[in-house]
Amino acid sequence: MTSIDYNAFRDEVRDFLATSYPASKRELNQRQAGMFAEPELGQWWQRTLHARGWGAPSWPVEYGGTGWDAVQKHIFMSECTAANTPSFAVQGLAMVAPVVMKFGTQAQKDFFLPGILSGELYFCQGFSEPGSGSDLASLRTSAVREGDDYLVNGSKIWTTHAHFANWIFLLVRTSTEGKPQQGITFLLAPMSTPGISVRPIISISGEHELNQTFYDNARIPIANRIGDENKGWDVAKYLLEFERGGAYAPSAQGMLEAAKKIAAQQPGDDCATLWDDPQFQRKTAELEIDMLAQAATEHRVMTALAGGNNPGDIVASMLKLSGTALQQAASELCVEALGDYALADQRQSLHLSSNIPPIGPDYAARPVAKFLNLRACTIYGGSSEVQHNIVARAAMGLK
Structure with missing residues (x-):
């Protein structure tokens, strides 16, 4: 070797x-x-x-x-x-691509994987629905066979970058018999499909990332189904291991380093800079310890994956629980480091096409919006409450 x-x-x-x-x-x-x-x-x-x-x-x-x-x-x-x-966006590269590799036909692999890799195919995710949220099994968007197609009707919500994407992967209900999980099917569809429409949702941080998507007799070919009909729950569970797992520590590390740099330039109450404040140093050290523990766990998972072992949904849920809480804490530390500059509404200066300069130093524009945006990270991909339930049932045997 x-x-x-x-x-x-x-x-x-x-x-x-x-x-x-x-x-x-x-x-x-x-x-x-x-x-x-x-x-x-x-x-x-x-x-x-x-x-x-x-x-x-x-x-x-x-x-x-x-x-x-x-x-x-x-x-x-x-x-x-x-x-x-x-x-x-990782919906294509890190979520639907592994699903196509495992469950897709050769024709699906030949078409979707090269396009995802090059960036030509830009995916969004159609899982959550109004009234369902993290309870995916209660979804109601229906798909009825008609010839070689499914006719899809319903709505999905919190669809990130649906207004940019040219493809969507979605869960639909193809049967109401048996347990709710047994009647779900996994489909891929072009966003240009007649009957698919998009309505924007503007977040509190000012971004247009999220959307609600609607399906009005949208005709999706059966050939775009991943896996068997009514077996989409197994496909979705496999996908969620990638959504809920992943690497949270590098993102938190980046925000932690940003907080240190900001604090080294911001005046402190009784010190030359905020970084000279022992209380701020203590908070930073505590967060760094948590970040290092998260990183060590993620390294063990990466090593297992490299060896061909799938850690499973319990580990993925545990990583999401600790990782998203860590990201929120790091973003909060950045806001604290800003001091008075955190009071300014900087949302209009953050868009790529904006010609509005930030108020104060260059580093002052982003942290508050990032903090607000990350309030959602303990909700999307399965809320923290759902992850606690998964761990309690699967790892601890609780009911």
Whole structure:
């Protein structure tokens, strides 16, 4: 087995970021407070990575992945976080792609995977519904067979980037018999399908990330079904392991470092700067300890995945519980570090096309909007209450 020089690999990643991520793009990314960068920026970054052969670090090599081990993936993600690279939408790359690999036909793999990898196919996720939320089994959007198609009727909500996406993956009800989970089917559909419409939802942080989508006799080919009819629950559970797992520590680390930099420049009450305040240092140290513990756990999971072992939905739920709480705490520390600048409404200066300058220093524009946006991270992908129930039932045997 060939040994890997991880220091050399880190240098390679740093050199790539230094030459391929220009200052103009970095400046634009400073205006991004949402979960994902706007496609103008996020898709540019995905194309840049794809051209380098680094577009899908976690994919198998046979589908265009890098072949990196868990340590290389961690180095790459950490360096990207340190460079504050755009957070491109992962619904296609990290969620629907693994599902297509595991459950899709060869024709589906041949069509969807190359397009996702290049960024040409931009997916959004149609799971939650009004009145259902994290209780996916109660979904009511229906799909009835008519010839070679399904006629889909209903609505989905909190659909991130539906106004940008050209494809959606969604759960629909194809049967009302038996348990609710037994009548669900997993479909893929172009957003241009007649009968699919999008209504915007503006978040408290000012972004238009979210939407409600409507389906009025939308005709979706049966050939776009992933897996068997009425077996979509198994597909969805597999997908949610990727949505609820993942790496939260690098994001929290990035916000923690931002808080330190801000505090080093902001005046303190009784000190030269806020960073000189022992109480702020204590909060920072406590958060860093939690972040390191999260990172260590994520490393163990990455190592298991690299060895071909799937940690399962319990571990994914535990990571989401601790990881999202950590992200919220890090964003709160950034807001605290801002001091009086946190009172300014900076939302209009954050859009890519905005010509409104930030109030105060450049670092003052983003933290509050990011803090507000992350209030949702303990809800989406299955709320913390749902994750606690999953862990209690599966790991502790509670009912």
